[in-house]
Amino acid sequence: MAVPGNLVISARSGAHSFDPSQMNMSHVISNLSFGRKIAPRVMSDVKRLIPYLGGSHDRLNGRPFINHRDLGANVTIEHYLQIVKTEVITRGSHKLVEEYEYTAHSSLAQSLYVPVTKFHFELSPMQVLITENPKSFSHFITNVCAIIGGVFTVAGILDSILHNTIRMMKKVELGKNF
Template identity: 40%
Template sequence: MQILRQLDVHPKVREEADILVRTFSGAIVTVISTIIMGILLMSEINYYLTPSMSEELFVDTSRGSKLRINLDIIVPVISCDLLSIDAMDTTGEQHLHIEHNIFKRRLDLNGKPIEDPQRTNITDSKAVNKTAEKALEIGSTESCGDCYGAATETLRCCNTCEEVREAYKLKKWAPPDPANIKQCKDDKSMEKIKHAFTQGCQIYGYMEVNRVGGSFHIAPGDSFSVNHVHVHDVQPYTSTHFNMTHKIRHLSFGLNIPGKTNPMDDTTVIATEGAMMFYHYIKIVPTTYVRTDGSTLFTNQFSVTRHAKQVSLFTGESGMPGIFFSYELSPLMVKYTEKAKSFGHFATNTCAIIGGVFTVAGLIDSLLYHSVRAIQKKIELGKYY
């Protein structure tokens, strides 16, 4: 029995011997060690509750899904009436004036909203035909306005400035100069011209396109196709009138996932000259995120490079002023998988924290206690003055 007692690493103090001593320094060490222990325990609990993340890289074999593009862009010095957003992909499918989930909000020059956001309009062949049919019905009951040589069987009369423009689009002709069109002088288009550069515009929302490489852009002027060529009608302005300074508040592809960053968020691009073309070349990496509950999210990450140039006939730089985004899809996919941490590992670390802090605190308390006792004895012997 005596040999077993020698193995006890926790010797007990007999209270009846009156040697149990409580000190002020011991109380301070106890309070500090308790605080440290609590902080370390909270950190360990937070670490345990945060799932670990594993990454895998493999070839993307998914097919048939759509690519969701989320955007929120502000053009501070061009009115919403002059801006249009268009998208197209490498399959040849072209979307003019995407409106289904895209909104425009008028802003003053200080960036404050002027009115509630409005959905943009789609202009396609069906819409043009509907406009022509409506104009034909009106023309049969009202005076028939001149179409300036662009009259057709479906659009014989042009009583408004917009109908003259539609007639030219049907003919695949270049847009007319509003200053030479009688209908445009008393039309709302003159009001649009008046506010063209005294307002800003916020374009935001999302669109879903085919999951292939493609592009979309925000540019001044009404967009349409002439002989399969995409053009913008900016009359009566010239390209140098347009200041394409813009702020990209948000741009992403797909859903947001933990740890995902969007490199273009809160990016401001300043146009130092008029008629600037801003290119944003985007490389999209498909991403799969698997949660601990087994649910799977499909999204995308991306990187971007930028380029800008000024459109000028004198320098030979062709194009049109605007903000252009060109994106390509990587053939590789990244997979993130959440994994819950081991409870055994958590329990082991918790015991290590409690035992370690308790032991170190005991050593410090013992060192302080014996140091103070030694100094007190020397003072009593008269060795300290």
């Protein structure tokens, strides 16, 4: 079962006192990821099959979150993360690749106490499972025949409409001449 959690970064000390109005919790996230690190070769193999995979597993990396003091003192920066587990089973080697992707939303909020930086984690109960299912050559041939048959059918309908329209116009012209 997935359990939500929080990571709170703040300045606290029994030996020091802090002036909350002088604290700025601006930060840059260098790297934020979940789960095991996937080898670059394995990731390139998986991305060849599923190009969008990995696009949201490092959304916050390298992003600065800066309080320019526009909001005044005691500003807390909060990050809300929804984490989804994605599993990919490749056809050739039957490898299982596990990746945790996340969506992120960040906000600034006034605080009554010492400002902090908060990360709210929520693990999704849903999981994405991607498998490769090979199709047979006969399936390919059947699809090609269906496409060709559909093109001929539409062409036949258009030809019939055009032919009947021209024939009707000729009858109208002949009817006017008499």
